[in-house]
Amino acid sequence: MNSIKFLYAAYIATWLIHSLYIGSLVRRYSRLRQQIKDLGKGK
Amino acid sequence: MRRAFPILAVLTALFLVYAFYQALWVAPTDALQGDVYRIIYYHVPSAWTAFLLFFINFIASMQYLANARPSTALAARWIVIAIGIVGFVAPFIPQVRQELPTGMYPSSVATTTLIITGLYFVIGKYFVDQDLDVLAVTTAEVGVVFCSIVLVTGPIWARPVWGIWWAPGDIRLTSTLVLWLIYVSYLVLRRFSDSAQTQQLAAVLAVFGALDVPLVYFSIWYFRTQHPQPVIGGGGSMDPRMLHVLLISWMAFLCFAFLVCWSRFRLEKLRREAEEAEALESLLEIAAPSSAVKAPIGGGSK
Numbered sequence: 001m002n003s004i005k006f007l008y009a010a011y012i013a014t015w016l017i018h019s020l021y022i023g024s025l026v027r028r029y030s031r032l033r034q035q036i037k038d039l040g041k042g043k
Numbered sequence: 044m045r046r047a048f049p050i051l052a053v054l055t056a057l058f059l060v061y062a063f064y065q066a067l068w069v070a071p072t073d074a075l076q077g078d079v080y081r082i083i084y085y086h087v088p089s090a091w092t093a094f095l096l097f098f099i100n101f102i103a104s105m106q107y108l109a110n111a112r113p114s115t116a117l118a119a120r121w122i123v124i125a126i127g128i129v130g131f132v133a134p135f136i137p138q139v140r141q142e143l144p145t146g147m148y149p150s151s152v153a154t155t156t157l158i159i160t161g162l163y164f165v166i167g168k169y170f171v172d173q174d175l176d177v178l179a180v181t182t183a184e185v186g187v188v189f190c191s192i193v194l195v196t197g198p199i200w201a202r203p204v205w206g207i208w209w210a211p212g213d214i215r216l217t218s219t220l221v222l223w224l225i226y227v228s229y230l231v232l233r234r235f236s237d238s239a240q241t242q243q244l245a246a247v248l249a250v251f252g253a254l255d256v257p258l259v260y261f262s263i264w265y266f267r268t269q270h271p272q273p274v275i276g277g278g279g280s281m282d283p284r285m286l287h288v289l290l291i292s293w294m295a296f297l298c299f300a301f302l303v304c305w306s307r308f309r310l311e312k313l314r315r316e317a318e319e320a321e322a323l324e325s326l327l328e329i330a331a332p333s334s335a336v337k338a339p340i341g342g343g344s345k
Contacts, residue, residue: 003076003077003078003079003203003204004078004079006079006082006199006200006202006203007078007079007081007082009199010082010085010086010195010196010199010200011063011082011085013192013195013196013199014085014089014192014195014196017188017191017192017195018188018192018299021185021188021303022303025303025306025307025310028310028314029306029310032310032313032314032317035317035321036313036317036320039317039320039321039324
């Protein structure tokens with residue numbers, strides 16, 4: 001059974017989903033940091 | 044605690060690499076499926092992690108709703124204690140034991156009930172008021188990520204083994220998809236609703252959504268499905284070396300999920316604090332000009 005490509009596909013898909021989610025967390029963190037900085041400037 | 048995060052992140056990364064090595068090179072090849080079966084080392088731990096996160100979401104949501112009044116909080120505590128006692132004793136009653144599916148031991152049911160009861164009180168001790176809601180949204184979001192992996196890796200495994208990507212009407216597959224949809228709608232509700240009662244509504248949705256978790260888990264015990272039988276208990280069997288690697292993989296994914304939840308929890312707390320600060324600043328801006336107008340009037344009367 002030539003199924004090794006399915007195994008690789010599943011592992012790659014798993015880490016792709018995790019990477020996308022971690023990327024979204026990093027993006028949200030940096031946006032929030034900017035928001036906090038702007039709040040500080042406002043004072 | 045914040046200093047511990049990078050150290051834990053490095054340790055978790057090493058653990059994940061070790062689990063990856065075990066899954067690809069150490070675990071024996073399956074005689075029937077060949078190497079493609081190794082997908083279970085990502086598929087099954089992701090499913091277990093998603094179930095655990097949805098369960099924590101359920102407990103946090105229950106406590107958030109129950110803590111609205113001291114009387115309901117007390118009643119909920121006694122109900123959980125009662126469920127714990129019944130769940131611990133009932134599996135050992137012969138009539139109940141007969142009803143348990145093959146491979147499900149009374150001791151494992153009793154232990155699970157004790158763990159669930161303990162988890163309720165542990166969460167209640169360390170998370171209070173808004174922290175319960177933050178915990179609920181955190182576990183729902185990370186749970187959806189793990190559930191998405193289950194829904195993606197499952198069909199990738201099914202294609203070479205079953206010959207089809209998806210078995211329409213299969214209760215395990217359909218209930219998992221419904222579970223994913225429920226928690227996606229939970230996150231959409233939280234993201235787009237401006238109502239003051241969003242948190243309560245989301246908590247109610249989470250409580251109903253969690254009812255699907257046992258349906259997903261036990262569907263392969265009670266119904267005939269295309270999906271393979273449980274790998275632990277339930278009449279299924281697995282080579283001890285494969286089981287060992289599966290448990291290592293699950294532990295690695297649990298550590299990873301813990302770190303991701305930690306980050307998401309902190310992000311949500313910071314976001315709420317920033318929102319509060321912003322609201323306070325707006326209030327001060329509104330209040331400042333009016334006091335500036337009033338001051339001369341007050342000063343002039345003196």
